[in-house]
Amino acid sequence: MATTYDFPSDLLAGQEELHQVRAELSALLKRLPWSVEPLDGFSDTGGWRKVERPASPGWTPDEQAEVEKLRQREHELAVFVSGHRFWTEVTATERVDTRMRLKHAHEVSSGDDKADND
Numbered sequence: 001m002a003t004t005y006d007f008p009s010d011l012l013a014g015q016e017e018l019h020q021v022r023a024e025l026s027a028l029l030k031r032l033p034w035s036v037e038p039l040d041g042f043s044d045t046g047g048w049r050k051v052e053r054p055a056s057p058g059w060t061p062d063e064q065a066e067v068e069k070l071r072q073r074e075h076e077l078a079v080f081v082s083g084h085r086f087w088t089e090v091t092a093t094e095r096v097d098t099r100m101r102l103k104h105a106h107e108v109s110s111g112d113d114k115a116d117n118d
Helices: 009-031 061-082 085-089 092-103 105-117
Strands: 042-044 051-053
Antiparallel strands (some): 042 051
8 A cells, every 4th residue: 555645734835836837937938939039040951850940039038037037936946845844754765755746746636626526
């Protein structure tokens, strides 16, 4: 039987916010032009795979600031989660498994909510 962990609420909240910030950053980066600075487009068909990029207008100062803000928050949350006092209570041999369970804890609670609504 798999071990269950009683994660502290602040650790669960930090991990959940980390998921949200990473998703928001990923979505933002997908919407932005491929280059931060304005660059001409290019095509390289001579290599082992074809690479083409359209011209990039670059990112606006507001877009750059938003990416920086999200990256900074992602870093803060990653440090908070990985350095949380909870990890001192987990033996070294259990830390990887415990960390994976924390990363997926929101999926378990979402699944429980769905089961309750059925």
